[in-house]
Amino acid sequence: MLDATDISVCYEPHRILHGIDFHAAPGAVTAIVGPNGSGKTTLMRALTGETDYAGEVRLNNENIARLKPWELAAMRGVLPQATPLAFPFTVIEVVRLGLSRGVSAGNTDLIHRALARVDLSGFEGRFYQELSGGEQQRVQLARVLAQVWSPVEDGEPRWLFLDEPVSALDIGHQLQVMQIAHDYAAAGGGVVTVMHDLNLTAMFADSVALVSEGRILQQGAPEEVFNNALLSRAYHCDVRVNSAPSQGTFILPHAAKMAAE
Amino acid sequence: MTFLTHVMPDPALAGDRSQKARALSFALVFILFAAALLSLAIGASGTSLWDALIGLANGEALSARDRIVLLDIRLPRTVMGMLVGAALAVSGAVMQGLFRNPLADPGLVGVSAGAGLGAIVAIVLGGLLPATVAAMFGYYLVSVAAFVGGWLSTILLYKVSTRRGRTSVATMLLAGIALGALAGALQGVLVYIADDAQLRTLTFWGMGSLAGATWTKVIAAAPLILLALAIVPFLARGLNALALGEAAASHIGISVQRLKNTAILMVAGAVGAAVAVAGGIGFIGIVVPHLLRLMVGPDHRYLLVNSALLGAALLLIADVISRVIIAPAELPIGIVTATLGGPFFLWILLRQRGLLDM
Ligand SMILES: Nc1ncnc2c1ncn2[C@@H]1O[C@H](COP(=O)(O)OP(=O)(O)O)[C@@H](O)[C@H]1O
Numbered sequence: 001m002l003d004a005t006d007i008s009v010c011y012e013p014h015r016i017l018h019g020i021d022f023h024a025a026p027g028a029v030t031a032i033v034g035p036n037g038s039g040k041t042t043l044m045r046a047l048t049g050e051t052d053y054a055g056e057v058r059l060n061n062e063n064i065a066r067l068k069p070w071e072l073a074a075m076r077g078v079l080p081q082a083t084p085l086a087f088p089f090t091v092i093e094v095v096r097l098g099l100s101r102g103v104s105a106g107n108t109d110l111i112h113r114a115l116a117r118v119d120l121s122g123f124e125g126r127f128y129q130e131l132s133g134g135e136q137q138r139v140q141l142a143r144v145l146a147q148v149w150s151p152v153e154d155g156e157p158r159w160l161f162l163d164e165p166v167s168a169l170d171i172g173h174q175l176q177v178m179q180i181a182h183d184y185a186a187a188g189g190g191v192v193t194v195m196h197d198l199n200l201t202a203m204f205a206d207s208v209a210l211v212s213e214g215r216i217l218q219q220g221a222p223e224e225v226f227n228n229a230l231l232s233r234a235y236h237c238d239v240r241v242n243s244a245p246s247q248g249t250f251i252l253p254h255a256a257k258m259a260a261e
Numbered sequence: 262m263t264f265l266t267h268v269m270p271d272p273a274l275a276g277d278r279s280q281k282a283r284a285l286s287f288a289l290v291f292i293l294f295a296a297a298l299l300s301l302a303i304g305a306s307g308t309s310l311w312d313a314l315i316g317l318a319n320g321e322a323l324s325a326r327d328r329i330v331l332l333d334i335r336l337p338r339t340v341m342g343m344l345v346g347a348a349l350a351v352s353g354a355v356m357q358g359l360f361r362n363p364l365a366d367p368g369l370v371g372v373s374a375g376a377g378l379g380a381i382v383a384i385v386l387g388g389l390l391p392a393t394v395a396a397m398f399g400y401y402l403v404s405v406a407a408f409v410g411g412w413l414s415t416i417l418l419y420k421v422s423t424r425r426g427r428t429s430v431a432t433m434l435l436a437g438i439a440l441g442a443l444a445g446a447l448q449g450v451l452v453y454i455a456d457d458a459q460l461r462t463l464t465f466w467g468m469g470s471l472a473g474a475t476w477t478k479v480i481a482a483a484p485l486i487l488l489a490l491a492i493v494p495f496l497a498r499g500l501n502a503l504a505l506g507e508a509a510a511s512h513i514g515i516s517v518q519r520l521k522n523t524a525i526l527m528v529a530g531a532v533g534a535a536v537a538v539a540g541g542i543g544f545i546g547i548v549v550p551h552l553l554r555l556m557v558g559p560d561h562r563y564l565l566v567n568s569a570l571l572g573a574a575l576l577l578i579a580d581v582i583s584r585v586i587i588a589p590a591e592l593p594i595g596i597v598t599a600t601l602g603g604p605f606f607l608w609i610l611l612r613q614r615g616l617l618d619m
């Protein structure tokens with residue numbers, strides 16, 4: 001379980017998060033959605049211990065503030081929203097950075113499997129800095145996957161924390177990456193992911209937290225959270241939630257289009 | 262280096278340059294060995310290393326003169342050159358990893374200046390210390406003072422140029438200029454109040470040279486430098502991770518704060534000791550790691566060790582050049598490294614222009 005209670009974050013002089021409660025279960029994909037600047041990345045940073053926060057975050061029943069970086073690294077991998085790289089590493093060298101202490105560099109097998117999973121086989125020798133944005137994002141995902149490859153370790157679930165993992169991707173790779181998240185959860189791991197695309201979220205998330213102005217408006221199943229009133233309130237525009245028989249929920253910025261016509 | 266192309270790459274390891282890097286380490290050991298022999302063999306006096314070795318092999322004793330030239334003049338100079346070269350090159354590589362930027366260099370960003378200030382304080386004001394304290398430090402007084410000076414300036418530099426885990430290159434270089442100017446001004450004041458004997462020591466020291474190498478100086482610098490070099494293998498994994506940024510490094514299991522503290526101490530120790538005995542020798546710390554990254558990539562597991570080897574070899578070669586180019590007189594080695602390193606540095610700047618505009 002991931003249980004965050006009463007999380008507040010201040011970047012002086014602004015209070016970014018106001019006492020948030022957030023929960024995620026292993027075996028499920030939990031999405032965080034909300035408008036730009038609402039605090040999704042900041043919440044992610046608190047959940048992963050990257051930023052100072054007030055409140056408590058418990059991961060697999062351990063207070064993350066008490067864990068050493070290497071203990072946390074064995075439990076969860078984190079894909080940041082953007083990852084600049086300082087030196088000209090090759091793709092294979094970047095993915096190898098994710099391998100934990102015990103696992104030696106000799107484990108090239110895992111590197112290749114992670115790269116294949118994100119559809120980048122054959123990119124091993126390319127320089128990371130010379131790849132496109134979407135390719136870089138998938139290399140970073142492969143690095144994170146290599147770090148916590150098996151979703152369950154010693155009976156404990158492991159976790160993926162992904163900040164907008166598909167924002168730079170084409171539609172085919174968006175689906176592929178969401179499938180990776182889904183499969184990781186289906187195999188018993190936990191996935192927490194920040195999303196922009198509400199339709200992809202409706203397709204793949206088991207639980208959604210809607211963030212607005214540093215607060216969670218509601219957390220629950222997508223069918224509960226995605227309703228016209230709540231989304232319109234959060235995004236400050238008229239949004240219509242529809243559902244097609246057998247194809248589930250889809251969301252359109254309906255009224256905006258009609259107003260423009 | 263043709264031998265590198267003969268290492269057949271395993272197709273499963275495309276993009277993995279570790280084999281190449283290890284092969285390079287081997288080659289560098291030989292190059293360093295050759296440079297050390299050259300450094301022992303060349304000098305103003307007519308003593309020939311070769312003749313001396315043949316003599317020894319035939320059971321003849323060394324003449325008193327040869328013994329002095331080889332064992333008390335050239336050998337300490339060679340050992341000191343290796344120590345100083347390794348210290349400067351590794352410090353450069355570690356600082357570049359820490360600041361996540363290939364332009365960070367102890368000489369450029371004021372760390373050497375800070376260490377120099379520490380050394381000068383010890384030379385000029387050391388006499389004011391109570392005799393018992395001075396005796397406690399003995400030979401090491403100047404080295405320890407240089408270490409403290411280098412340490413304080415590295416910490417200051419890091420605090421000024423890094424905000425929320427991100428280092429601004431522009432701030433780092435500008436802060437380095439400020440630190441260098443400040444240290445220079447304070448040095449000027451100390452030079453002003455120094456007496457004649459101290460002044461001679463200072464002039465000699467300030468030129469940046471291995472010419473004053475003695476066993477005493479080797480002993481003064483060796484412990485700090487060897488200790489710093491011994492720490493280096495423990496930094497490699499962390500510095501690799503740091504290439505992804507501080508947050509990502511922490512997420513893959515690195516204790517970033519500890520890494521930074523250790524790296525800063527290591528740099529200060531190595532640069533402090535090197536500056537204390539050899540003065541300010543520039544460009545080794547930037548040229549060596551850069552060349553190695555071009556050849557075998559930025560993986561610090563190999564970069565740091567290879568930097569030590571290549572730095573040691575290059576400094577010995579520069580020293581040999583400084584001894585022969587205007588023989589029988591001798592050029593300060595700082596002039597040689599600057600003449601070779603300056604243009605190289607400009608070339609790096611040309612290649613990195615995009616990065617600098619960040
Ligand atoms: N390091 C920072 N310093 C100051 N303010 C920040 C910082 N990071 C984020 N913020 C502010 O916090 C708010 C939430 O940001 P963020 O969590 O990144 O939003 P998003 O939901 O788009 O991911 C924004 O108003 C942003 O300007």
Ligand SMILES: [Mg+2]
Pocket residue numbers: 040041042081
């Ligand atoms: Mg964000």
